[in-house]
Amino acid sequence: MEVLEDSVSAWSCKQVAQWLQERGFGEYVELLCDQHRLDGPSLLALTEADLRGPPLGLTVLGDIKRLTIALRRLQGRNQAQLEELGLRPADSSPAEQLLGTAGREWSCDGADRRCNGGDRFYNGTELRLRNGDRSALCSASTAHTHYNGRCRQHLSGRLDPEVWKTIVSSIYVFLVFGFTSFVMVIVHERVPDMRTYPPLPDIFLDSVPRIPWAFAMAEACGVILCYMFILILLLHRHRSILFRRLCSLMGTVFLLRCCTMFVTSLSVPGQHLKCASKTYGDIWGKMQRALLIWSGFGMTLTGVQTCGDYMFSGHTVVITLLNFFVTEYTPRSWNLIHTISWVLNLFGIFFILAAHEHYSIDVFIAFYITTRLFLYYHTLANTRAFQHSRRARIWFPMFSFFECNVNGPVPNQYHWPFSKPAFMKSMIG
Numbered sequence: 267m268e269v270l271e272d273s274v275s276a277w278s279c280k281q282v283a284q285w286l287q288e289r290g291f292g293e294y295v296e297l298l299c300d301q302h303r304l305d306g307p308s309l310l311a312l313t314e315a316d317l318r319g320p321p322l323g324l325t326v327l328g329d330i331k332r333l334t335i336a337l338r339r340l341q342g343r344n345q346a347q348l349e350e351l352g353l354r355p356a357d358s359s360p361a362e363q364l365l366g367t368a369g370r371e372w373s374c375d376g377a378d379r380r381c382n383g384g385d386r387f388y389n390g391t392e393l394r395l396r397n398g399d400r401s402a403l404c405s406a407s408t409a410h411t412h413y414n415g416r417c418r419q420h421l422s423g424r425l426d427p428e429v430w431k432t433i434v435s436s437i438y439v440f441l442v443f444g445f446t447s448f449v450m451v452i453v454h455e456r457v458p459d460m461r462t463y464p465p466l467p468d469i470f471l472d473s474v475p476r477i478p479w480a481f482a483m484a485e486a487c488g489v490i491l492c493y494m495f496i497l498i499l500l501l502h503r504h505r506s507i508l509f510r511r512l513c514s515l516m517g518t519v520f521l522l523r524c525c526t527m528f529v530t531s532l533s534v535p536g537q538h539l540k541c542a543s544k545t546y547g548d549i550w551g552k553m554q555r556a557l558l559i560w561s562g563f564g565m566t567l568t569g570v571q572t573c574g575d576y577m578f579s580g581h582t583v584v585i586t587l588l589n590f591f592v593t594e595y596t597p598r599s600w601n602l603i604h605t606i607s608w609v610l611n612l613f614g615i616f617f618i619l620a621a622h623e624h625y626s627i628d629v630f631i632a633f634y635i636t637t638r639l640f641l642y643y644h645t646l647a648n649t650r651a652f653q654h655s656r657r658a659r660i661w662f663p664m665f666s667f668f669e670c671n672v673n674g675p676v677p678n679q680y681h682w683p684f685s686k687p688a689f690m691k692s693m694i695g
Contacts (some may be wrong), residue, residue: 274340275347277306285309289336291329297322307351310344312337319673426671427506435513435668442517442524446580447556447564449524453574456531457543463533470619470626471535481621484581485567487614491588491607498595503679507672508595512587514668515643519583519636526577534573536622541573579624582632585614590640597678648675 277285283299286292298304302321304312314334317324324330341348465471495512499505534541546552562568564580589611593604615633618624646658647669659666682690 273347274306274310274344275351277309279303279305282306282309291333291336294324294329294333309337310341310348310351311353315673425504425507425673425676427504428510428671429506431668432506432510432513435510435517438664439513439517439520442520444556444560446520446524447560448552449528450559450564450572450575451546451552451555453527453531454541454544454572455546457541457574458531458533459543460534460537460541465533465535465537466625468535468625468627471622474620476536476538476622477617477620480617481566481623484585484614484617484621485565487610487617488581488585488588489567491585491592491610491614494592494603494607495588498592500683501680502595503681504676505683507676508591510668511643511647512591514664515639516584516587518664519587519639520580522635523578523580523583523632527575530577531574532576532625535576535625535628538622539573544573576624576628578632578635579618579628580632581618582615582624582629583636585611586633586636587640590637594640594644595676595678647672 279299282304283295286295286298314330316322317330317333324333499508502508546555559570559572562570564570564572564575589607592607596603598604615629618629619626643665646662646665684690
């Protein structure tokens with residue numbers, strides 16, 4: 267006997283199983299009802315994102331679509347129960363009334379996310395809802411949402427802050443910086459003698475006169491970019507994810523830098539550098555020198571002078587990575603911020619070369635590796651199909667660990683993180 271659909275919120279797991287059987291989805295009864303104990307209210311809250319993603323992970327597209335259609339019809343016939351459960355807002359736009367529940371993400375906190383008159387996106391697949399007005403006005407309860415200058419709605423699921431993973435990434439980059447400082451001490455002991463190994467030919471360094479104050483200006487550019495990123499991090503709603511990604515990428519690039527500068531020792535790039543092989547005694551002497559480098563962030567502005575740490579430039583890595591994070595996690599319409607960020611990045615690179623502190627190839631390799639790694643990481647993170655693949659777990663285990671619960675692109679949402687002052691809280695979100 268067919269189950270009655272006028273009291274879905276009171277269904278038990280057994281009744282849900284019967285409903286699935288009657289509509290030809292008997293093969294999923296064990297998965298949905300026995301393993302995951304799906305009852306009436308959870309059935310009403312079920313979405314296509316839940317069916318596709320973990321822990322369900324349905325793979326047959328036809329079954330996913332047919333079950334989604336059946337769920338939408340069921341939700342459409344039980345709008346009053348949805349409102350009681352906090353799954354449907356009382357005020358629906360005309361377009362939503364026309365489409366029923368199509369393309370909507372039900373959330374158990376009572377927030378129905380939508381972009382009125384704009385575009386809808388689902389896991390990178392465009393479910394576009396167009397009308398005569400092409401301007402997208404995104405309605406958000408507590409924050410302004412931007413994605414590259416357009417209101418884009420992400421129906422892909424949760425964006426868990428997972429603060430404990432952010433702490434793990436912070437420890438990771440902390441240890442990598444310490445290890446990098448120790449490797450810099452080791453390579454200082456192996457600096458080639460300038461009388462035997464003079465500076466290598468370099469087309470830029472041989473053509474451009476050295477500017478003594480340029481390296482300090484390069485570090486000043488990095489400091490300004492750092493302050494810009496800290497401000498964005500403070501105001502961004504998903505700051506935990508941003509900081510976790512910065513730490514994981516920064517740590518990985520510097521770990522690679524440790525390997526390259528340890529394996530091959532280049533001669534110093536200029537005669538002005540008074541570099542010679544220097545021994546720091548026993549292991550404790552090396553540790554003290556490494557601690558001094560680490561505490562000063564390896565910057566000449568803090569009084570740290572290093573030798574032999576070439577192959578690719580750490581200053582270029584930091585400046586470029588900060589620039590990319592600033593431009594990625596701010597709306598495309600913020601042209602002034604993006605212009606300032608890129609100008610600081612390019613001028614910083616120029617000042618590094620103008621100071622003759624690195625070979626041109628050092629800067630080029632650092633810029634290329636940093637940008638490629640940033641783009642590869644975010645491409646994988648924004649493409650949900652790669653996040654849970656076996657290949658990603660094997661080749662990118664750290665990525666799979668940090669990003670397994672970040673479903674889709676991170677929207678640029680901003681809010682004032684403090685309770686006071688009130689006018690700032692109302693202005694930002």
